[in-house]
Amino acid sequence: MVPYYPVNDFGPVMKGMVIGGIGIVHVFLAQFAIGGGMLLWYFEKKHRDEPDARAFVDGFFQVLVLVSFVLGALTGVAMWFVTIQVGARTIGLMIDRFHWLWATEWVCFSVEVAAGYAFVRAGKRLPDRARLGLLALYAVASWGSLFWINGILSWQLTPGHGTSVWAGFFNPSFWPSLLYRTCVAMALAALAACVVINTMDLPRERRAALIRRASHLAAPMAAMPLLALWYLAVIPEDSRAWLLGGSMAMTMFVGIAAGASLLIGGYAVIGLLGKHLYVNGATATLLLALAFGATAAGEFVREGARKPYTVRGQLYSTSIAPDEVAHLREVGVTADDPYPLRDAARYPTAQLARGAKVERSLCDACHTMHGANALVELTRSLSDDQLRLDVAKLQKTKNFMPPFAGDADDVEAVVQLIRWETAGAPHTWPETTTAGEIARWLDEAGTR
Numbered sequence: 001m002v003p004y005y006p007v008n009d010f011g012p013v014m015k016g017m018v019i020g021g022i023g024i025v026h027v028f029l030a031q032f033a034i035g036g037g038m039l040l041w042y043f044e045k046k047h048r049d050e051p052d053a054r055a056f057v058d059g060f061f062q063v064l065v066l067v068s069f070v071l072g073a074l075t076g077v078a079m080w081f082v083t084i085q086v087g088a089r090t091i092g093l094m095i096d097r098f099h100w101l102w103a104t105e106w107v108c109f110s111v112e113v114a115a116g117y118a119f120v121r122a123g124k125r126l127p128d129r130a131r132l133g134l135l136a137l138y139a140v141a142s143w144g145s146l147f148w149i150n151g152i153l154s155w156q157l158t159p160g161h162g163t164s165v166w167a168g169f170f171n172p173s174f175w176p177s178l179l180y181r182t183c184v185a186m187a188l189a190a191l192a193a194c195v196v197i198n199t200m201d202l203p204r205e206r207r208a209a210l211i212r213r214a215s216h217l218a219a220p221m222a223a224m225p226l227l228a229l230w231y232l233a234v235i236p237e238d239s240r241a242w243l244l245g246g247s248m249a250m251t252m253f254v255g256i257a258a259g260a261s262l263l264i265g266g267y268a269v270i271g272l273l274g275k276h277l278y279v280n281g282a283t284a285t286l287l288l289a290l291a292f293g294a295t296a297a298g299e300f301v302r303e304g305a306r307k308p309y310t311v312r313g314q315l316y317s318t319s320i321a322p323d324e325v326a327h328l329r330e331v332g333v334t335a336d337d338p339y340p341l342r343d344a345a346r347y348p349t350a351q352l353a354r355g356a357k358v359e360r361s362l363c364d365a366c367h368t369m370h371g372a373n374a375l376v377e378l379t380r381s382l383s384d385d386q387l388r389l390d391v392a393k394l395q396k397t398k399n400f401m402p403p404f405a406g407d408a409d410d411v412e413a414v415v416q417l418i419r420w421e422t423a424g425a426p427h428t429w430p431e432t433t434t435a436g437e438i439a440r441w442l443d444e445a446g447t448r
């Protein structure tokens with residue numbers, strides 16, 4: 001039997017956008033914390049040559065702790081709360097497969113928090129060796145958490161072959177995405193450091209010396225174009241085709257991410273490292289904001305490229321597995337759905353109520369009725385039969401939609417629901433009988 005989970009509804013916002021929105025903030029903060037750890041260790045190691053480095057470490061750390069611990073931890077917990085509300089089955093699959101590896105990631109995170117907290121409380125009183133050791137622990141643990149989570153997340157798009165834990169973990173996009181994210185983390189820390197250095201009460205030359213040191217961490221950005229190409233080369237053929245023109249929305253986001261990264265990288269590598277330019281607080285903040293934009297665009301692309309799956313080949317975005325589609329074609333998608341509609345009284349006929357359940361199970365992951373990616377707007381110009389055909393052959397209509405996982409009556413019900421919503425949800429609506437063509441169209445489209 002296909003498991004059903006209660007799902008929440010976020011109104012005009014698509015579910016994917018809620019999780020994506022929180023995810024982007026979380027990823028940005030987490031990557032900043034990882035780069036921050038490396039940067040602090042690097043400064044602490046050099047503090048004998050540069051006396052101001054120590055003042056920076058003690059100052060920057062408070063910023064890092066406040067921003068990345070508090071907000072990072074809050075958004076991290078928020079991710080779990082949203083995930084179980086919109087994709088319980090996906091997260092369940094990931095936890096089943098990577099149980100102990102995920103536990104290891106959490107251990108890394110705990111060590112990171114403990115080391116960071118110890119440094120804040122006792123750092124100023126500790127001898128040099130202990131300070132350096134604590135920062136090294138902090139840096140290694142935070143990068144370690146990236147190492148582990150990266151394997152789990154990259155597996156969603158490129159699960160590789162077989163069912164072993166390690167084959168899944170070291171999947172085809174593991175290395176390019178780990179190295180890419182490491183470069184991003186270091187660059188973010190360098191930019192944030194430039195902002196903080198500008199707030200320090202020092203003469204300009206001494207701030208410039210600190211900025212030069214911080215900008216060393218932006219040097220790996222030079223490798224990012226190559227890592228991005230490597231990533232593109234290992235992702236599935238159809239995902240790559242969307243990024244490179246097949247889906248204009250995604251192509252534009254790729255362009256924004258690449259363009260913004262190139263501008264930041266160019267400024268950092270040529271301006272800061274090559275020409276020793278001084279970057280003031282306003283410019284550094286602007287660059288950091290640009291980096292946030294690049295992160296957001298990049299994460300959007302990574303999530304979008306996975307459609308119609310949340311785990312490629314194993315689970316569709318609708319939380320239905322590919323080999324369950326044939327069964328649902330027979331029994332319909334609403335037969336075993338135990339959850340009532342939230343506002344059942346709204347629907348004047350049983351067919352419309354059924355349509356609402358079909359929409360909730362099969363469309364709601366990526367569409368809303370009237371808001372983002374609105375079904376009403378996408379279908380307004382279609383004739384009734386065109387709409388029936390489009391829904392029955394869903395995976396042929398757009399290849400980022402999964403095959404329709406219900407029977408012919410489900411198709412008719414969801415078509416009527418969309419029409420009824422388009423008409424402004426009137427109090428009466430005729431019940432229709434399901435035409436024979438729908439079953440034929442479903443058969444023609446197949447369940448793959």
Ligand code: HEC
Pocket residue numbers: 307308309317318359362363364365366367373375378379390391394397398400401402404414
């Ligand atoms: C995995 C995500 C996903 C699922 C699930 C999904 N869709 Fe879509 N659908 C999309 C995307 C993305 C588009 C493209 C929107 C655009 O072109 O702007 C789309 C487009 C459409 C279109 C317009 C097609 C066209 O020719 O422009 C229709 C109609 C549609 N979807 C209906 C449905 C219905 C009905 C369901 C549920 C039975 C559904 N979709 C399930 C992602 C999805």
